Amino acid sequence: MIDRLIRKIQEKNNPTVVGLDPRLSFIPQWIKDENFEKYGKTPKAVAEAFLQFNKEIIDHIHDLVPAVKPQIAMYEQYGAEGVEAYIKTIEYGKKKGLVIIGDIKRGDIASTAEAYSKGHIGRVDIEGEEFEIFKEDSITINPYLGYDSIEPFLEDCRDYDKGLFVLVKTSNPNSGQIQNLSIEGKCIYEIMGDLVSQWGEGLKGSSGYSRIGAVVGATHPEEAAKLREIMPHTYFLVPGYGAQGGNAEDLKACFNRDGLGAIINSSRGIIGAHRMVENKERFKEKEFAMAAREAALAMKVDLQKVIG
Ligand SMILES: O=c1ccn([C@@H]2O[C@H](COP(=O)(O)O)[C@@H](O)[C@H]2O)c(=O)[nH]1
Numbered sequence: 001m002i003d004r005l006i007r008k009i010q011e012k013n014n015p016t017v018v019g020l021d022p023r024l025s026f027i028p029q030w031i032k033d034e035n036f037e038k039y040g041k042t043p044k045a046v047a048e049a050f051l052q053f054n055k056e057i058i059d060h061i062h063d064l065v066p067a068v069k070p071q072i073a074m075y076e077q078y079g080a081e082g083v084e085a086y087i088k089t090i091e092y093g094k095k096k097g098l099v100i101i102g103d104i105k106r107g108d109i110a111s112t113a114e115a116y117s118k119g120h121i122g123r124v125d126i127e128g129e130e131f132e133i134f135k136e137d138s139i140t141i142n143p144y145l146g147y148d149s150i151e152p153f154l155e156d157c158r159d160y161d162k163g164l165f166v167l168v169k170t171s172n173p174n175s176g177q178i179q180n181l182s183i184e185g186k187c188i189y190e191i192m193g194d195l196v197s198q199w200g201e202g203l204k205g206s207s208g209y210s211r212i213g214a215v216v217g218a219t220h221p222e223e224a225a226k227l228r229e230i231m232p233h234t235y236f237l238v239p240g241y242g243a244q245g246g247n248a249e250d251l252k253a254c255f256n257r258d259g260l261g262a263i264i265n266s267s268r269g270i271i272g273a274h275r276m277v278e279n280k281e282r283f284k285e286k287e288f289a290m291a292a293r294e295a296a297l298a299m300k301v302d303l304q305k306v307i308g
C-alpha cells in the first residue's frame with residue numbers, strides 16, 4: 001500500500017489528501033432539496049446527499065490528488081445509512097484510482113481490535129467464505145492501549161498489503177496535555193514515535209518506507225521535526241493544514257530530504273471552499289466542486305514551496 005501511495009504522490013506530483021468530512025451545512029441547497037423530497041428530512045436523505053456531494057468532489061479532484069480521507073464520524077452519526085454512504089464513497093474513490101485512508105481512529109483490547117481490523121482492512125470469515133467489508137487501503141488507529149491492541153492490525157497489513165497511520169502527535173490545541181508529558185527526559189509523543197517506528201520495521205515496502213505510518217499534526221512543527229528524526233522510514237499523515245491554521249512553512253519539518261515522507265490533509269479547506277467569503281461571489285452553488293478543485297490546485301502550488 002505504501003509503495004502505491006508513493007507512486008500516486010509522484011505521478012500527481014502532489015502530496016495532498018483531500019478529507020471527505022461532509023456536513024449538512026456544506027451541502028448545496030439543491031442537493032438537500034432533491035434528497036429531502038425523495039426521503040423526507042431523514043438520515044437516509046442526508047446519507048444520499050453526502051454521497052452525491054462526495055462523488056462530485058471526487059470527479060473534480062481525482063486527477064489532481066493521490067488520495068482521499070473520509071472521516072467516518074461524519075457518516076456514522078447518521079447510523080446505518082450514514083455508514084453505507086461511507087462505504088459507497090470508498091468504492092467510488094477506488095473506482096477513480098484514489099488511495100483511501102479511512103479516518104476511523106480505532107483502538108481497543110486485542111480481541112476487539114481484531115474485529116475492527118478484519119472489518120476495515122482484513123477479511124471477515126463467514127463459515128469458510130471470506131468478505132472484504134469496508135475496503136479502505138489504510139486506516140488511522142489510536143495506539144494508547146499498547147502493542148497487543150496494535151498486533152491484529154499489523155497482521156492484516158502484512159497479509160493484505162494495507163497501511164496504518166498511528167496517532168503520535170495530534171493537531172488539536174490540547175494534544176500536549178498528555179502527548180507532551182515527559183517521562184525520564186522523553187515526551188510521550190517521542191516514545192510513541194519510537195514504538196511506531198519499531199512496529200513498522202518488518203513492514204517496509206520497496207520504497208524503504210513502512211506500511212505503518214504516523215499521524216503528526218501540522219500545527220506542531222517543532223514536535224514534527226523531532227519525530228522526523230526519530231522516524232526516518234515512517235510516512236506521516238499530516239492533518240491541521242488550512243482550517244486549523246497550519247501553513248506551508250510549518251510543513252517543512254514533516255518531509256524528508258527526498259521530498260517524500262508526508263501526505264498533507266485538508267478537509268474543510270477543500271470541500272468547504274465554496275462557502276468561503278472570497279468564493280461566494282465567484283462560484284454559484286452548483287459549482288461547489290469547481291471551488292474544491294481550485295482550492296486543491298492552490299494547495300498543490302503552496303506545497304511545492306516546501307518540497308520544491
Ligand atoms: O490529529 C489529528 C488527527 C486527525 N484529524 C482529522 O483530520 C481532519 C482535519 O479536518 P480539517 O477540516 O482540515 O481541519 C478531520 O477529519 C480530523 O478529524 C485532525 O484534524 N487532527
